[in-house]
Amino acid sequence: MTLNFFRWLGESPQRPAVPIKELRERDRRRMLRHFLALEQQDRVLRFGSHLNDEQVTKYVMGINFERDIVFGVYNRTFKLVAVGHLAFAPKPAESTTEKDRVAEFGVSVLKSARGLGIGSRMFERANIVCRNNDVDTLYMHCLASNQTMMHIAKKAGMEIHRDYGEADAYLKLGPADPASVLQEAMQEQLATLDYALKANVRRATKLWERLPGRRKRTD
Numbered sequence: 001m002t003l004n005f006f007r008w009l010g011e012s013p014q015r016p017a018v019p020i021k022e023l024r025e026r027d028r029r030r031m032l033r034h035f036l037a038l039e040q041q042d043r044v045l046r047f048g049s050h051l052n053d054e055q056v057t058k059y060v061m062g063i064n065f066e067r068d069i070v071f072g073v074y075n076r077t078f079k080l081v082a083v084g085h086l087a088f089a090p091k092p093a094e095s096t097t098e099k100d101r102v103a104e105f106g107v108s109v110l111k112s113a114r115g116l117g118i119g120s121r122m123f124e125r126a127n128i129v130c131r132n133n134d135v136d137t138l139y140m141h142c143l144a145s146n147q148t149m150m151h152i153a154k155k156a157g158m159e160i161h162r163d164y165g166e167a168d169a170y171l172k173l174g175p176a177d178p179a180s181v182l183q184e185a186m187q188e189q190l191a192t193l194d195y196a197l198k199a200n201v202r203r204a205t206k207l208w209e210r211l212p213g214r215r216k217r218t219d
Contacts, residue, residue: 017190018073018116018117018118019073019074019190019194019195020071020121020122020187020191021071021073021188021191021192021194022070022072022188023065023071023083024065025065027070027072027080028060028061028063030079031060031063031070031072031080031083032056032060032061034072034080034081034082034083034110035059035060035083036053036056037110038110039111042108042111044143045142045143045145046106047059048141048142048143048166067087068086068087068088069088069126069129069133070083070086071083071084071086071122071125071126072084073118073122074194074198075112075113078198078201078202081112081113082107082108082110082113082118082119082122083108084105084106084107084122084123084125084126085105085107086103086104086126086129087103087106088101088102088103088133088135089102089103090102091137097136097137099135099136101134102135102138102139103126103133103135103137103139104138104139104140105126105138105140106142107119107123107152109148119149120152120155123152123156126138127156127171127173128183128184129184130173131173131174131175131176132176132180132181132184134175135173136174137170137171137172137173138158138170138173139168139169139171140152140153140168140169141167141168142166142167142169143167144162144165144166144167145165146167149169150167153167153169153171156171157171158170158171159171
């Protein structure tokens with residue numbers, strides 16, 4: 001039963017779980033802080049070109065939470081260290097899918113949270129969400145020099161096309177089934193519990209620091 005539980009979550013008993021929570025409008029401000037905290041080279045890898053702060057802000061403010069799905073990973077100090085954007089769009093004319101929509105996925109992870117497999121976990125979550133939303137084509141566009149995204153694409157068995165320093169990767173997905181629906185629900189439930197716990201700890205810490213006689217730490 002324990003092994004099946006981990007499989008439903010898309011996790012292995014040998015690796016720590018990564019709570020990946022669906023983000024909402026209330027998280028937009030933290031999302032903006034996340035993207036602005038990316039180093040310049042990381043911005044180039046994430047967006048395919050250099051974006052200044054104003055352009056990054058415009059991107060974040062333009063995300064449509066009613067149409068797209070955005071995921072996030074919060075660390076223990078309630079900082080958003082990873083964001084995955086699953087954008088849905090009408091199928092292009094050259095697409096072979098019979099579905100009405102395709103999905104494009106992009107992910108960014110702060111340097112402090114790398115090496116934990118977060119990008120791959122978020123891609124797995126996007127895979128499940130696409131299946132459960134009747135989308136059978138998952139697409140990624142990035143610079144060919146983006147080794148992290150290329151690794152994720154190759155590991156997932158995506159079809160990759162390179163052209164003039166850029167790369168397009170495609171993955172055909174199977175239909176939803178009871179296991180995929182259950183997996184998504186359980187992942188979101190655990191992430192919601194994790195989010196609530198971290199939010200309560202953060203709130204309690206702030207209240208404690210405001211108590212009379214308390215001196216804020218300067219170290």
